[in-house]
Amino acid sequence: MSECLFKLSKALLTFFGFVLYWGIMIDKHTEIIEILTIIRSKINSETDVSWTHFNTIEELTQMIDSSIDGLKRNENVVIEELAIHFAPTSTFQELSISNGWTEEYLMLADRFDDAVKKILAKKTIQ
Secondary structure (H helix, E strand, C coil): CCCHHHHHHHHHHHHHHHHHHHHHHHCCCCHHHHHHHHEEEEEECCCCCCCCCCHHHHHHHHHHHHHHHHCCCCCHHHHHHHHHHHCCCCCHHHHHHHHCCCHHHCCCHHHHHHHHHHHHHHHHHC
């Protein structure tokens, strides 16, 4: 009986360890996806993109949507691409200035930086 319980508990620990590991892998981009979703929600037909390198609102929303999709597939290269858009005087800051949500952008940029630091810290641990 105790042999059977030991095997069962070992199997459960292995299973839950696997689930926890994959849960971390899946959830590691959740914060960045949330940030992009907030930015995406601020874009409408009146959005001024003239100070970004995008020619149209559609190009901008397509980039955000494809970035979200890439993050859901755990494509880390997306983070590198997004870092450029979150850099000072780049896409998202210029977008926020032109459209009146600069203060909120600064908070979102800080959240983005924190999320990237956490991902990099986990990457160096593994």
